[in-house]
Amino acid sequence: xxxxxxxxxxxxxxxxxxxxxxxxxxxxxxxxxxxxxxxxxxxxxxxxxxxxxxxxxxxxxxxxxxxxxxxxxxxxxxxxxxxxxxxxxxxxxxxxxxxxxxxxxxxxxxxxxxxxxxxxxxxxxxxxxxxxxxxxxxxxxxxxxxxxxxxxxxxxxxxxxxxxxxxxxxxxxxxxxxxxxxxxxxxxxxxxxxxxxxxxxxxxxxxxxxxxxxxxxxxxxxxxxxxxxxxxxxxxxxxxxxxxxxxxxxxxxxxxxxxxxxxxxxxxxxxxxxxxxxxxxxxxxxxxxxxxxxxxxxxxxxxxxxxxxxxxxxxxxxxxxxxxxxxxxxxxxxxxxxxxxxxxxxxxxxxxxxxxxxxxxxxxxxxxxxxxxxxxxxxxxxxxxxxxxxxxxxxxxxxxxxxxxxxxxxxxxxx
Amino acid sequence: xxxxxxxxxxxxxxxxxxxxxxxxxxxxxxxxxxxxxxxxxxxxxxxxxxxxxxxxxxxxxxxxxxxxxxxxxxxxxxxxxxxxxxxxxxxxxxxxxxxxxxxxxxxxxxxxxxxxxxxxxxxxxxxxxxxxxxxxxxxxxxxxxxxxxxxxxxxxxxxxxxxxxxxxxxxxxxxxxxxxxxxxxxxxxxxxxxxxxxxxxxxxxxxxxxxxxxxxxxxxxxxxxxxxxxxxxxxxxxxxxxxxxxxxxxxxxxxxxxxxxxxxxxxxxxxxxxxxxxxxxxxxxxxxxxxxxxxxxxxxxxxxxxxxxxxxxxxxxxxxxxxxxxxxxxxxxxxxxxxxxxxxxxxxxxxxxxxxxxxxxxxxxxxxxxxxxxxxxxxxxxxxxxxxxxxxxxxxxxxxxxxxxxxxxxxxxxx
Numbered sequence: 001x002x003x004x005x006x007x008x009x010x011x012x013x014x015x016x017x018x019x020x021x022x023x024x025x026x027x028x029x030x031x032x033x034x035x036x037x038x039x040x041x042x043x044x045x046x047x048x049x050x051x052x053x054x055x056x057x058x059x060x061x062x063x064x065x066x067x068x069x070x071x072x073x074x075x076x077x078x079x080x081x082x083x084x085x086x087x088x089x090x091x092x093x094x095x096x097x098x099x100x101x102x103x104x105x106x107x108x109x110x111x112x113x114x115x116x117x118x119x120x121x122x123x124x125x126x127x128x129x130x131x132x133x134x135x136x137x138x139x140x141x142x143x144x145x146x147x148x149x150x151x152x153x154x155x156x157x158x159x160x161x162x163x164x165x166x167x168x169x170x171x172x173x174x175x176x177x178x179x180x181x182x183x184x185x186x187x188x189x190x191x192x193x194x195x196x197x198x199x200x201x202x203x204x205x206x207x208x209x210x211x212x213x214x215x216x217x218x219x220x221x222x223x224x225x226x227x228x229x230x231x232x233x234x235x236x237x238x239x240x241x242x243x244x245x246x247x248x249x250x251x252x253x254x255x256x257x258x259x260x261x262x263x264x265x266x267x268x269x270x271x272x273x274x275x276x277x278x279x280x281x282x283x284x285x286x287x288x289x290x291x292x293x294x295x296x297x298x299x300x301x302x303x304x305x306x307x308x309x310x311x312x313x314x315x316x317x318x319x320x321x322x323x324x325x326x327x328x329x330x331x332x333x334x335x336x337x338x339x340x341x342x343x344x345x346x347x348x349x350x351x352x353x354x355x356x357x358x359x360x361x362x363x364x365x366x367x368x369x370x371x372x373x374x375x376x377x378x379x380x381x382x383x384x385x386x387x388x389x390x391x392x393x394x395x396x397x398x399x400x401x402x403x404x405x406x407x408x409x410x411x412x413x414x415x
Numbered sequence: 416x417x418x419x420x421x422x423x424x425x426x427x428x429x430x431x432x433x434x435x436x437x438x439x440x441x442x443x444x445x446x447x448x449x450x451x452x453x454x455x456x457x458x459x460x461x462x463x464x465x466x467x468x469x470x471x472x473x474x475x476x477x478x479x480x481x482x483x484x485x486x487x488x489x490x491x492x493x494x495x496x497x498x499x500x501x502x503x504x505x506x507x508x509x510x511x512x513x514x515x516x517x518x519x520x521x522x523x524x525x526x527x528x529x530x531x532x533x534x535x536x537x538x539x540x541x542x543x544x545x546x547x548x549x550x551x552x553x554x555x556x557x558x559x560x561x562x563x564x565x566x567x568x569x570x571x572x573x574x575x576x577x578x579x580x581x582x583x584x585x586x587x588x589x590x591x592x593x594x595x596x597x598x599x600x601x602x603x604x605x606x607x608x609x610x611x612x613x614x615x616x617x618x619x620x621x622x623x624x625x626x627x628x629x630x631x632x633x634x635x636x637x638x639x640x641x642x643x644x645x646x647x648x649x650x651x652x653x654x655x656x657x658x659x660x661x662x663x664x665x666x667x668x669x670x671x672x673x674x675x676x677x678x679x680x681x682x683x684x685x686x687x688x689x690x691x692x693x694x695x696x697x698x699x700x701x702x703x704x705x706x707x708x709x710x711x712x713x714x715x716x717x718x719x720x721x722x723x724x725x726x727x728x729x730x731x732x733x734x735x736x737x738x739x740x741x742x743x744x745x746x747x748x749x750x751x752x753x754x755x756x757x758x759x760x761x762x763x764x765x766x767x768x769x770x771x772x773x774x775x776x777x778x779x780x781x782x783x784x785x786x787x788x789x790x791x792x793x794x795x796x797x798x799x800x801x802x803x804x805x806x807x808x809x810x811x812x813x814x815x816x817x818x819x820x821x822x823x824x825x826x827x828x829x830x
Contacts, residue, residue, distance in 0.1 A: 016592050045594040074588035081593065162814065166719055169816050173489035174716035177431050178496065179460040184712070206815045273691075296708045297599070301589035304581055305719065307814065389814045399577065399722065399804045400621045401584050 003328065004134055005036045006107030009050065010058075010318075011043035012075035012142075013082075013113035013120065017156030018163070018303040019314040020112060020142050021404070022070035024077065026318020027110050027140065028058050029066060036326050041104060041411050045078035046113070047120055050100050051093060057411040068404035070311050071394045073303035076406055083116065084123050087130075094127045101128075101135060103413045108136050108325045112318070114143035114154070115359050118333055122354035125331045136325040139333035139354055140317050144300045146195035149360040150352035151335035153195075155317050156300075158310035158387035161199035163302035164188055164295065165388065168203035168210055168242060171293065176238040180289065183229060183239045183282050187275035187294040190244050192216050194364045196299070197244035199384055201376045211239050216246035217364050218373035220255050225278075226285050228374050233288065245274055304401060308390025313347055320349040333357040338386075345386035418743065419549055420451045421522030424465065425473075425733075426458035427490035427557075428497075428528035428535065432571030433578070433718040434729040435527060435557050436819070437485035439492065441733025442525050442555065443473050444481060451741050456519060456826050460493035461528070462535055465515050466508060472826040483819035485726050486809045488718035491821055498531065499538050502545075509542045516543075516550060518828045523551050523740045527733070529558035529569070530774050533748055537769035540746045551740040554748035554769055555732050559715045561610035564775040565767035566750035568610075570732050571715075573725035573802035576614035578717035579603055579710065580803065583618035583625055583657060586708065591653040595704065598644060598654045598697050602690035602709040605659050607631055609779040611714070612659035614799055616791040626654050631661035632779050633788035635670050640693075641700050643789050648703065660689055719816060723805025728762055735764040748772040753801075760801035 010027045012020055024042070031040045042056040043049035056077065058066075069076055087094050100106070111121040118139045125137035141148050146157035168186060175184040190196035194215025203209025211232040214220060232239040247255045256274035275292030283290045317334045324332065332351040339346045368380040395402040425442045427435055439457075446455045457471040458464035471492065473481075484491055502509050515521070526536040533554045540552035556563050561572035583601060590599040605611035609630025618624025626647040629635060647654040663669045671689035690707030698705045732749045739747065747766040754761040783795040810817040 016589055048594060072588065073585050074592045078594060079592045080595075165815055167713055167717075169818070170488050170716040170718060171712055173487065173818065174431055174712045177489045177494045179463060179493060180495075202815065206813065207820075208816075208818055276688075276691075291712065293711045293713070294709070295713075297586055297589045297706065298582055298708070298710075298713070301585040302582075303585060385813060391811065391814065396806070398621065398800060399806065400580055400617065401623075403584070403588065403623055405622075 003036055003326070004107040004136060005038065006105040007039040007041055008037050008108035008110060009041045009043050009055065009106050010110045011046040011049065011112065012077050012079050013046035013111060013117035014079060014143065015300060016074040016079055017142055017144050017300055018073045018159035018306045019070065019156055019311045021072045021076045022311045022314035023112050023140050023142060023155055023318035025066055025069035026315040027322055030319045030322040032059060034322060034326055037108060039104070039411070041106070042077040046080040046082065047084065048080040048082050049078070051096050053100055055104065055411045056408045060409040061406055065404045065406060068395065068402065070315060071303060071392065071401070072403040073301040076404060084120050087123060087127050094124070097124060098128070098131060098133055101133065104411065106135060110138055110140055110321050110325070112140040112142050114145065114148055115361065118148070118354055119358040122358045125354055136328070136330035138321040138325045138329065139357060140321045141333060141335065141357070144196060145190050145193055147191065147193040147361045147363070148357055149362040150333065150356045152338035153336060153387055155310060155314035157195060159302070159306040160196055160299050161202065161384055162307045162388040163299050163305045164196060164199045165202035166305055167295065168200045169206060169208040172203060172208045172210070172240050175240050181233065181237045182289045182291060183233060183241070183279070184291045184293060185241045185243060185275045185278045186210065187292065188242055188244055189295070189299055190216070190246055192246045192361055192363070194244050197242055198364055198376045198380050200242035202381060202384060202388070205381050209240070210242040212374045213242045213376060214244060214247050214374060215364055215369055216244045216248060217366060218369055219250040220247040222281070226282065229282055230286060233286070243274060243278060304394060306392055307388045308392045309387055311392050316349060324351055340382060340386060418451055418741070419522040419551060420453065421520040422454040422456055423452050423523035423525060424456045424458050424470065424521050425525045426461040426464065426527065427492050427494050428461035428526060428532035429494060429558065430715060431489040431494055432557055432559050432715055433488045433574035433721045434485065434571055434726045436487045436491045437726045437729035438527050438555050438557060438570055438733035440481055440484035441730040442737055445734045445737040447474060449737060449741055452523060453520070454826070456521070457492040461495040461497065462499065463495040463497050464493070466511050468515055470519065470826045471823045475824045476821055480819045480821060483810065483817065485730060486718060486807065486816070487818040488716040491819060499535050502538060502542050509539070512539060513546060513548055516548065519826065521550060525553055525555055525736050525740070527555040527557050529560065529563055530776065533563070533769055534773040537773045540769055551743070551745035553736040553740045553744065554772060555736045556748060556750065556772070559611060560605050560608055562606065562608040562776045562778070563772055564777040565748065565771045567753035568751060568802055570725060570729035572610060574717070574721040575611055575714050576617065576799055577722045577803035578714050578720045579611060579614045580617035581720055582710065583615045584621060584623040587618060587623040587625070587655050590655050596648065596652045597704045597706060598648060598656070598694070599706045599708060600656045600658060600690045600693045601625065602707065603657055603659055604710070604714055605661060607661045607776055607778070609659050612657055613779055613791045613795050615657035617796060617799060617803070620796050624655070625657040627656045627789045628791060629658045629662050629789060630779055630784055631659045631663060632781060633784055634665040635662040637696070641697065644697055645701060648701070658689060658693060719809060721807055722803045723807045724802055726807050731764060739766055755797060755801055
């Protein structure tokens with residue numbers, strides 16, 4: 001197999017995470033050190049930066065600032081939610097991408113994102129194959145939702161899970177401080193998968209967490225929910241509830257639906273406002289003090305609570321992508337292959353076809369959710385707990401986070 | 416002066432903080448070691464525990480668990496919002512408190528809270544003096560709002576400030592990740608004082624924080640606010656705004672008022688829902704993508720981001736309260752006396768009369784707020800920055816917080 005020599009592009013796409021930049025750092029530093037990669041380009045706002053010919057020359061960055069990327073939340077290069085058309089219907093974008101690839105002699109394309117981003121990556125990969133432009137395309141997984149298939153879990157998930165579990169432990173202490181009783185509903189992200197909401201149960205497992213946890217894998221029933229809450233409140237005088245933003249009734253209607261109408265660029269309903277709505281419903285029904293709390297963006301950018309395991313795996317996924325690409329692999333996504341046994345937790349990377357990862361949602365197995373549909377089984381804890389381990393030595397200045405400061409020098413087209 | 420010998424009671428009152436238990440630890444451990452204090456009693460849910468004769472025998476706790484109190488958020492003994500009547504109008508509660516004090520031979524009473532709690536403390540102190548029951552009463556300051564007068568700042572404030580500043584730094588990274596632009600409004604606690612909202616400006620000072628910060632010390636004007644936001648958005652394509660829950664129009668009406676009706680036990684309006692309302696107003700006016708985020712309880716129980724300085728000072732305040740009381744002082748609150756000069760930041764304790772601390776609100780000086788009323792001056796930063804310094808070595812188990820577990824053995828009345 002011919003070894004390609006040329007520039008590479010790294011793009012970040014979709015909702016950011018606490019460690020997505022660790023993957024970028026893994027790609028950039030590995031690519032900068034590789035003799036077959038002549039230039040490392042960072043796409044401004046993912047594929048939109050490619051289309052707009054807005055590419056940063058990562059070789060001009062201060063290496064010390066690149067080292068700080070792993071501690072910097074959100075997408076340092078900028079992200080996008082941009083859906084490429086079906087190339088059979090409209091190949092305008094693809095022609096433009098090819099033009100840019102040729103302009104910069106791009107022979108490696110790395111795209112870091114979730115389901116939709118893997119779809120983008122897959123379409124670009126297939127197009128380049130079809131037009132016979134040699135370019136190795138590798139997806140780097142990222143999503144706090146953990147709903148990407150083909151991988152044990154997804155970089156970004158564990159840090160959000162740790163943020164959620166820690167915050168729920170603290171909230172549990174606070175939410176039961178008065179003897180007058182309070183019911184607190186915490187709304188957690190995750191779309192149609194309950195991986196993040198389930199992480200709230202890690203707090204319960206640790207002795208200070210939600211009494212009830214609702215995942216979207218189980219149809220929601222408002223009467224049963226209210227009865228669950230009443231039972232806990234009657235028995236203990238308080239109740240902490242964690243709900244996934246994606247909970248829905250048996251007919252598929254989102255519980256939050258009445259509250260929202262906006263959609264994102266992919267046509268997904270933008271979820272939110274659910275905690276306040278459920279708290280209000282409980283208040284009307286039970287006449288008790290309630291509070292709705294939405295963890296909102298905090299849970300996906302809480303890098304100060306990042307998992308060291310997650311951070312290291314995110315870096316590793318980026319590094320493995322470059323290594324696979326320069327070894328001649330294309331059209332694949334890096335995945336995590338993990339083992340949990342008596343000797344502990346072990347993780348290494350593997351490669352899965354992009355088509356497998358694109359647009360398939362990995363849900364929490366029903367066997368990991370309890371019979372009552374208001375909590376998780378030990379199997380979920382055994383799965384998630386190893387992922388949140390380890391406290392990174394995050395750099396601070398004046399006791400505040402020291403984030404990476406990139407120069408973002410635009411690359412010129414002259415190769 | 417006769418040295419009193421007898422039991423002491425420590426009570427926690429009002430909204431909890433990340434380090435209120437550090438003060439409890441300071442009181443309990445200092446009291447347990449003092450030969451003039453025969454028994455250390457923890458009141459369940461503050462003064463309500465005294466009235467209900469529900470007192471925990473702190474001497475029966477595992478010392479290692481007491482050591483963990485400082486890392487445990489919220490009020491470990493339970494809190495309350497209970498307003499004692501004017502004793503001239505109705506002295507029922509006071510008679511009951513005296514009865515309990517006699518039953519347990521209580522000669523020292525320590526009450527840890529904010530303005531309202533210092534009012535409670537002051538009333539009890541004055542009553543005991545009037546009826547000639549020797550008992551030294553010392554208040555221990557606590558409030559995230561930082562609105563207690565007579566003290567440079569209040570234990571609990573700095574940890575909430577650090578949580579707010581760190582979260583805003585992370586949100587700033589996240590809220591500008593797309594090239595499509597977003598306006599994010601973050602709602603911060605603090606009631607009628609802008610100390611906590613101002614802490615968001617520490618993030619801005621550190622290079623990753625709100626573009627605009629609104630404190631309740633300045634009358635709010637919706638048109639000016641919308642113009643401020645538009646100006647930033649037009650110039651940068653994004654805008655992060657921090658607002659205090661207590662912002663109000665010139666006529667005193669809370670901006671959030673339309674959204675809330677509930678009041679707490681002291682008749683204060685319960686504030687909240689403001690971020691969503693302002694975000695919606697911006698959306699209607701500007702037609703851009705918005706998001707409202709309420710830091711809610713998270714900011715007052717975020718012990719994983721506690722300031723070491725705050726934690727140490729909270730402990731010190733509790734310790735100083737016991738030392739003052741056993742030295743014969745009564746009717747005072749411990750206050751923090753601080754110096755910020757070229758040699759750094761220095762803090763020691765002093766004592767102020769309870770009557771001075773009770774029911775007076777300390778606001779942010781207007782000179783510390785910028786001319787436009789949408790940010791703070793360097794004087795605010797110089798004041799707040801030293802307070803958030805230091806990272807405690809917080810204990811974790813399986814990468815999750817290890818909170819103190821108290822046995823809470825009820826004390827019997829036999830002395």
